[in-house]
Amino acid sequence: MADGDPLIPPSAVDVDLSAVAWDSNRSMSDFETGMWRMEEAQPQLRSPIVAVDVLDRAPDWDRLVQAHEWASHIVPRIRMRAVEPALHLGNPVWSVDPEFDLGYHLRRVRLPAPADFDHALRMCRHLATEPFDKARPPWCALLIEGLDDGRAVYVVKTHHSITDGLGGIAMMTLLHSRRPDHTPDKPDREPPPPEHLSTVDAFGEETIGELRRIPGRLVRLARLGVNVATAALTRPIDTATDVLGYANSLRRIATPPASSGSPLLRNRGLGRWFGVLEVGVPELKAAGHAAGGSLNDAYVATLLGGFRRYHEELGQPVHSIPMGMPVSMRSGSDPTVGNRFAAVRFNGPVAEPDPAALVRRVRRIVLGLREEPALDAVELAAPVLSRLPTYLLANWYLSQSTGLDLQASNVAGVPVPVYLAGARIERMYPFGPAPGCAVMATLVSHVGVCCIGVNIDTAAVTQPARLMRCLQESLDEMVALGAATEGTER
Structure with a gap:
């Protein structure tokens, strides 16, 4: 469930490259790390996010390829794979795939006649059940053509470790335009250079990152302790009520449905x-x-x-x-x-x-x-x-x-x-x-x-x-x- 106004997709010419900060986190969060690793032990826990666009006609293939290439410049995460640190000591690190090949991630197929939306949807379902190659960036896209009514279907699959549903919709708006015509003058930047990050390198990067994060965590912990102690001294009844309320809430959240x-x-x-x-x-x-x-x-x-x-x-x-x-x-x-x-x-x-x-x-x-x-x-x-x-x-x-x-x-x-x-x-x-x-x-x-x-x-x-x-x-x-x-x- 998500609240808030619907997303207004920016026009490609209005993209502010200085405001694009979607790759600020070099490492997966602890929560994302859990999603990434759990499916290795339990395939039932695979967590792809799949978005299916129904198009009024087949798009221009060359423009579609160019749009994905451009998006990979704007959001470098599209070109990144997850590198596990040695012995899993730390969280996976996002690193630009040195062998990034857009042709591997973006493909097209034509359905044999007769074909309708249900046929295309079955193909989307099969795509969703295929596991990702974790040595590559964990996403893929497929254009499905050949529907009897002239429509086409475009499907994108991303691993949940990249983003949640709301973030995925926001990322997809980069490929969308508010007009059908080509936008030749949209802002661009050079793609990120390839990286040859090894598991040992990832371990070192994670270790340094953890050391850098320790002072901030200690400061936040100290502030929390001071705030709690101050509140306990100045508002003991309110503080006790808040602590009890959180404990009861935690019990309700953690308890499975009856x-x-x-x-x-x-x-x-x-x-x-x-x-x-x-x-x-x-x-x-x-x-x-x-x-x-x-x-x-x-x-x-x-x-x-x-x-x-x-x-x-x-x-x-x-x-x-x-x-x-x-x-x-x-x-x-x-x-x-x-x-x-x-x-x-x-x-x-x-x-x-x-x-x-x-x-x-x-x-x-x-x-x-x-x-x-x-x-x-x-x-x-x-x-x-x-x-x-x-x-x-x-x-x-x-x-x-x-x-x-x-x-x-x-x-x-x-x-x-x-x-x-x-x-x-x-x-x-x-x-x-x-x-x-x-x-x-x-x-x-x-x-x-x-x-x-x-x-x-x-x-x-x-x-x-x-x-x-x-x-x-x-x-x-x-x-x-x-x-x-x-x-x-x-």
Whole structure:
């Protein structure tokens, strides 16, 4: 879940190169290091972020290649691979790939006739399940042509260690333009020079970096101690209340949802199935407002309503399901590259058949979770967790994530028409990673349309097409709720 205004993509000629600071962090954060290493021990924890653009026609290939080359100059991380320090003593270091080959990362295919969007989506799904070559920069892009209606599909896959969903959308806007015509005079700079960084070099760089960070950490720790001591002396009751409140919040955040999960969704595997939903932003907002909630409340309620239908059709209704929701922790000063989010878990009230009542219940839950003081607990614990043996860390994380039947994310999108190498982007479907959970649903708004990508673990959901139909019926019911209320008000 992400708050804030939709992203207004900058025109290529308006890019301020001096303000581009997306590569300020040379090393992965502790949290990103965990995501990078865990999948080696548990392939189920692979965490690719996949974005699928539906284009009104095939873009100009030469322009598309040039756009990627230009973007790799503006954001050097595109050319960087992750170098592990010797013996994993420290976090991976981002280093410019000395053999960077854009042709390896950007490819094109043409589907044999007959071909429609579903065929292209299946190809996107296969791309998502392929593991990254970790000796290269962890991203790839594919242009899919040959659809019967003349449209094309452009898909980008990035590893979650590079950025989160909001950062990924912001990075992709570099490839987008607000006009179809070519921009010949956009600002540029020389690409970063190649680096031949070895594992020993990475270890040395990390060691020096850690030594440099120690004074700052000690200063912050000293200040925290002084502040706590001062508060304890001047406001002992308030301080005790704050400490107790944080401890209680930490207990709520760390405690798994009480629901044991659906018996239908117990299995987990590596198979994935992609489905899409779409609805107008005004329609989903109206549905939320009709029940006293927001667009996000109506979105989450729609997912829960679809899960209720799916379980009822298969003769195993459930009262609730354990679900998770990422909450953006980004501030305006955070760089786009990198991850700044926290994850919350709760019991999703599946059994509620009334969509308006379900929206209200979801709103109460979400508002309470967003106010939790301990939302940053995982980030604070990341330095300790990332130092655990990879096998232990991966198994701990998998035990947490496999307990979730659903995750739901909502990312601010693009509100104005944009183009990719001359082709207009009609839809932008996001598919968030589903490391261990049964279903990951992600919503991105694009030019007044909520584009919802549903990433399904086929070992958990054995009838994915049925689940997508149930989700569509729930969405239709939610839209009808908003329409009925608007009609009454008129």
